[in-house]
Amino acid sequence: MFEELLQDAVSLSLLGALAGVLAVHLYSILSFRSKAKLEPPGPRSLPLVGNLLQVDLKRLDESLFSFAKQYGSVFTIYLGTQKVVVLAGYKTVKQALVGHAMEFGERFVQPMFADLTGGHGIIFANGESWKELRRFALSTLREFGMGKKLTQDKVLEECNNLIPILESHQGQPFDTTTPMSWATSNIICSIVYGNRFEYSDPRFSAMVRRSNESIRYFGSHQIQLYNMFPRLFRWVKHRQCILNNRDEIIKDVKELLRQRKEKLDPEMCTGVVDCFFVRQQKEEKAGRKQGYFNEENLIFMVNNLFAAGTDTSATTLRWAFLLMAKYPQIQENVHEELSRVLAGRPIDIENRKNLPYSNAVIHEVQRYANIIPMSILHRTSQDVTFQGYFIQKGTVVIPLLSSALYDENEWETPNTFNPSHFLDKDGNFVKRDALIPFSAGHRVCLGEGLARMELFLFFTCLLQHFRFTPPPGISEDELDLSPVVGFTTNPSPHQLCAIKRQ
Template identity: 45%
Template structure:
């Protein structure tokens, strides 16, 4: 059984072995008990008391198990564990996703929408410590940009605006730039891609044509974009404060998707004993301490009339409210901490992972890489890429989209929670049920894609070689809860990918063939490439 294997491999001495024995005893005692189903409960495999379906899951890649069950039984997979209720939504076809109104809504029996709150994880989930969750309020409160229920907008350089109504009256979260700043952001991204990932940087660190691990160079480059937005300045790549924060966040995201984390989410009394979960909590504490030090420095040099960053804008707004006698607002230090952590986790890991997949795929499929190089030379030559070049680079754009589709870095998206009882396709989903949308069931849907499990850029090209969109392309999720950083991520992916391919030809390390490059993802909350090295050869 996967859970017992995980407990034994994680160590923990006699206490862990006793706990494993207790779990085994529980399974034996409960195997004879029958399942008591509620009326119209979503279908799925029979759960065991206390453990639910935990023993049936592939703890390293639970989305694979869920897709298999969905394909065999029905639209929905229902998983329970004591007071933990979860519904995993998988769709046989794209219309099923549209029928639900996207991950942000489920239709009840009378046609009115039931709202799904993003990321309000159950109190015992690993990513949110129990003590924090007990104190957390139902509005944005102490959960930041992703986990909260209110809206927080960075819609002008000098201030933040909070409120229940988002852009155009919709309940959306995001960071939106002020008018006229699009060109400034483009120049910033281009300069960042050029100065941090150019040929001299690779050569000075690794030597001409030598194999190197893409993880840190890509993670640091992407993270510095978020640092500039959040803190108002970039970090040197040799700064231990910066590298420790980025490496620690990368490790946390890996741990959050580990089998130990799943054990904790379902059985916290047992999961908190596992070494990997203890490491997660230690990294969280270290990250918070480092951020408090940075916040303190920024607060000391704050000029409310000249905001340098999101943190400055947050402090300026907080100061203004306090001077007006308002002390009970969303603008408090705990909320700032969660918001910054959300931005770093979502803004660095997802984009960096996608870029690393793109480089690995270019090295594995040299014929496709040659076509990208040819298009870049023909259309933009040696000049700096611009966002508006995308429309003239259909094959390159198709390669980026296909990378996102095949990499499937967030197969179960971000967890949501129903705000009230809802009915979907005749099935009742109770209030406060955690809901996961299986994006992988659409991104790898055999009825939507010619070659769903292969790298095939033609998925996004018509017979004339022009780029075509697909409604089944949902790596950023869909509906009201679509990823708030989608526009920034799309811009980053395009500019970084083109800048790198203008300068480098990616090749496998010495002694490894293209076929020998492994596309099996690393276990984690998001799916990153497994550890590997590549060579970057100058093609200028």
Template identity: 35%
Template sequence: MWTPGTLIAAVLSVLSLRFLKRLWSRKNYPPGPLRLPVIGSAWRILINFSLDSFIKLAKDYGNVYTIWAGNLPVVVFSGFEAVKEAIINHSEYFDERPMSPFFEALGKQKGIIFSNGHNWKQQKRFGLVTMRKLGLGKKGIEHQIEEQAHQLVQTFADAKGQPLDPIIPITNAVTNVICALTFGHRFSVGDEEFLKLRDALFLLVRFTATIFHFLYDLFPWIMKHLPGPQKEAFAGLEFIASFARKEIQKHKAHGTPHEPQDFIDYYLLQIEKSKKDPSSTYNEENLLQCVIDFFTAGTETTSSTLNWALLLMANYPDVQEKVQKEIDEVFGSSQSLFYGDLKKVPYTNAVIHESLRFKYIFLFGSPRQCSKDLNIFGFFIPKGATVIPDVRSILFESKTWETPQKFNPNHFLDKDGHFVQREEFLEFGAGVRACLGEQLARIELFIFFTRLLRSFTFQPPEGVKKINEEPVVRLVNPPHPYKICAIPRNNGS
């Protein structure tokens, strides 16, 4: 006869056996922290979470290890050799994007970032081709960036050397570059809808890698119905989508798709060309998601990087002075600088690269999904496993960088002062899933940074010895809000 006690014991026994059976079935995974029911081994990261959490795990478990996010195994590759072996040498095995509940809701498996298979291949190929057509590396979008840089300089000049928060004007400038790329026009920084778009992007991007994001991925069926930041994040997503839909409709009604001027024009033309192709994935749903992808991937990342660069210039005045001296000697009073001029200023190039390395803005590299069973370094990585290349571990690897924990532009210079491109610099990822917007980001950073350094000397406000260099830790790691003084230079443009 079953008693309540024996029934509970039987249920616990069955659950324990199922848990042990699952553990045994996954025994060939790389080692990792103790896996617990429900939460897996993620507890190890959540306890005293920091930017170095993944690097510390590699010290305990080796350069290939497993973290269990609930029932989901996540294999982490740490250090250059391990990451290179996975996403470069075996790139074709890691060409898929894993779909967590939050990112599935965010991307709906459309567009470029959150799609896989044939859909992803077509969207990425089209994106790359269209970026080139829009003039990346030539004079097309560069002209728009230069114009936006001029407005940004004016905004800093209006502060007349008094302390100002650079985050908002820089974010406005970067967001407007994406508007020019996708919509064909920029907005006034006082435009109410534009400001709502910027704020919606803040809400969405800054929700990621928070405890609420983690809880949403563990319990999506519950979190969907509870109040909290996840509701604000999805409200932000809906506003961005609504904003993009309006622009798409304007292009359909008044655009000139047969004389395309921007990404939407090119895409609408491609939809028309592909109508009779049964394998075509070109449709308005994918167009909408591609536009959302550009904004979510291209605003917070570039604006945070530029904010870090200015902060570092204020904290390292000797480096700032060398950059300004080089720019002045090479360009003099010339008004315009273009990306093609980068080779003329090796020290400035090194400073931009070192800013990207020293203040790497992500927790880790872009997650991948293994598309076939694979053995790497003696470990079995099964098809469907989520894989994380820990790029941060590479950028702070002591055997690679002379002073990994210090801001040191010499990491990218040889003994003669020539710029050196480092194989280990994987800031924008690598392999088939490398960042589509890398070239755009590089152009923006160069033009904005050099324009601002020609025009101003950046200093901490009076009474502040050094601006806080600790980041806000989430998926994208911006600096804490800070103020800076932009002191006009006599020879500034």
């Protein structure tokens, strides 16, 4: 009798244990499904390749924009094995980057950028190092007049050096890439190093060339594949070219830094580098030799400012002059306003409020050109519920800036170059919140004020002196506005004529 009762008890215990295991397993399944339902939707993906067969890597931003129309403003895709949440539309992008700035504020550092910087500098860094360096760079740039009169003088001085370069072509076709890059690069160099460089300086021209080449390679298929499958594609040629360019640029930067340090006068800082050295000395005196103000961070901070300050502004200006050649009536409208308001006087940033049409045109160039369509990748710093969806900590996020710049709910004719987007019925300039080419939130471009001033002054100054036209034998209709999308969105290779105005 006792044995039977014991067997029954054991059987009941086993059944109870089994029921408990089943209950836990069932709970985990239901919990997972409940959680999965809260995750952003998206297209079905395949093992290893994810959704790569469903997108065009040459225009990934357009593919993502199309997915947004099907899956909504927050959706998931897989680039290879990498899970990515995409944010589409102005309101969604702003809500995430500004309204949830902390949660969406980290940078996702792709393998190529990790190889390139090792986590140093500003753009591809996170944590306390990023916070300290960004705070330092922003305050120092402001100290040297970013977006103010002091910067205006530097830009206008550079215009005076650029005009003879354009005149030297004597109205014949030329590629605008190099002269625009030289000019915009010199602005950031004058702020960073305290001096500009002659266009004939071989070190300067080589640094600009290598920087532009690397930025172009960043958007290539080779680097995209390496970022998705780093173990399989370490051998690709473009990766090695980027690393070689980095090594050569670092050599040049170290030499420039050495020269600045030899001339350093703590009481008379002339650029960001001087201020960094002074801060470095203070940190060392305070016993913080292993802090954030070290040589590696200085080198890569300088490289970040140099590359970002050169490429985006130069590319926007190239788009501006191409669009003026494409739409000669808009160009003549700008010239008429400049002639009427300035009457031959040099341009001044204070004139911007009296030049609403010219101001509208350069803003529309920024919108239409869509220079960084997918921003630079973000990453969630913590679990977040956003627009009803659960997004896990560490998730890669693409704020699709092109979806804001071409948002049908924000722009009357989003796919057309139309300066009227920034003008009211009386011809007054109107600011539009959906224009966010510099991104938003904690990761907004720290050189935004400088870039806005540069674009306006370079554009108006050069249009005072030149009329941009297609090469002889090519009509305006034949000018190609198809973009070449890489890390930044460039115009297709082209040449223009700069005809001197009488």
